[in-house]
Amino acid sequence: MSTVHPKPGSAASASMILPQGSVAHRQEPLILGIETSCDETGIGIVRGSTLLANVITSSMDEHARYGGVVPEVAARAHLEALEPALRAALAEAGVTLAELDAIAVTSGPGLSGALMVGVGAAKALAVALDKPIYAVNHLVGHVGADVLRTDGTSIELPTIALLVSGGHTSLLLVRDLVSDVELLGETIDDAAGEAFDKVARLLGLPYPGGPHIDRVAEGGDPKAIRFPRGLSQSKDMAKHRYDFSFSGLKTAVARWVEAKRDAGEDVPMADVAASFREAVADILLTKALAACAAYGIPRLLLGGGVVANARIRELAAERCAAAGVELRIPPLELCTDNGAMIAALGAQLVQAGFPPSTLDFSADSTLPVTTIQA
């Protein structure tokens, strides 16, 4: 398809040592995607924009006793989960390795040691099979998940994308899935998912915090306590218009709960959980819709595990409807970290005629969203 350029000074020419860049089926490529950026080992298989398999093994239970993702625990779990997940995905898709047109893998951003497991495995698999490899951006992968929807609709661009998980909270402007993604803002401290985990701990709820906060918030008054919305004041607008901050919110909840306990009063758990959750949902959607308005883009796509939170989805639907913004949320199993979204983005790159990545790309924990393919 196209030539790859060896780095200056590399010992052998790229054509000698790289899997060749000819992808057999450019229109409906069969792609296997590998995702290991955080605590889910994801192997997905797609044909073009058709989902064939999406196997996710989570090490979440192993992190529960620590109250958050422990990078080394996650990385060890990836090493053990990879091969069984590969087997399961191939069986689920009913395809063989030989039929694959290319391998796609998350090269960043994410936890460095965790990313390296997937990158090392993907490269070795690509060489063993003599298949091209596409190193792709995890965040853009979340957006790419939307092409796998089975309701017959397809993603319309440009769109604003809000990607919220335990590992990231990012607001993107996506003009083109394979060539033009801009970071509008991101968290300057904790990810939103981390805030859920920390507040859950504070309330004596188990990890992961999201579903438990959701459960406890049931019947609570979201307006009972006015918790702060980080980076929402006018002084923040110059530098942090689309950035997020959740550490102040976490501290505010802790202070409020401590004051209640110090006064010997019962902590109204439902109200605290509902008010906290409201603060998170409010700031996320306020900023996302501000971006839609500012850029004149009446489309918002949600992605990331925190989308599983019922109130965030509900508030997104309300606010988008009120603002005349089309809301897109991929199916939940494609919102959490998964290999199918990585395969889907790989397929988009193949379909757009992009050459494969060279074999020397690195696992980059801070890969910018502008680097869609490494």
Add this chain to the structure above:
Amino acid sequence: MLLAIDTSAGTSVAVVDRDRGVLAEFSEHDTRRHSEVIGTLIAEALKASGIEVAALSGVAVGMGPGPFTGLRVGIAAARAFAFGAGKPVVPVVSHDAIAFAALEGMKRAPGSIAAAVPHPLLVVSDARRREVYWSAYSGSDEQGLPIRVAGPGLARPDDLPNLPELTGRDGSSSRAGGFDRYERLDADAVSAAALGMFAESLYLHRRPFAGPDALYLRAPDVTMSAGPKRVS
């Protein structure tokens, strides 16, 4: 014919054959570039050896001991390669490959039988955080295979000579006065060629390979939370 991979120190990849010896070996000494170079080194080694993937009989891999972030890259790559190629993984203790080379097992004709060579050898490698990984060998056996009598273990360098008595493979214990009488070999690299040839010898002589688990020798770094701290 084996593809051999070790990332317990730098990154080393080789293609070896029991009868023809080392067909190709490519290594990167840098201990921070494992995931970057692994694919290229595998591709280069295969290319230089002229061996087709289908002709390999397995993938030998160093299971450590070694610093875990890098160690894992080689194991992940070996498993994925083996899965892709439909070949078995052959796990090997990385220190054994160092001892195998040092005790001249590499120089012997495969399958040849000679006298066992007593040679107390202590293989030591950097474990970071002011600790070392160590393995103790009494020498090599009739097949030239190193006889590991203790380890692999993790210790502070100062504690090494004073480690307690060694227990032999046969269960006998010999009061050796620690490792004082052992020749110490500080290794900062593991050769995948030595690892591969060692694996070939293990196979030839029907010796067991290493276990399937990475030899991290350290629990993950985690701080157990003592519950939420007060903020006010």
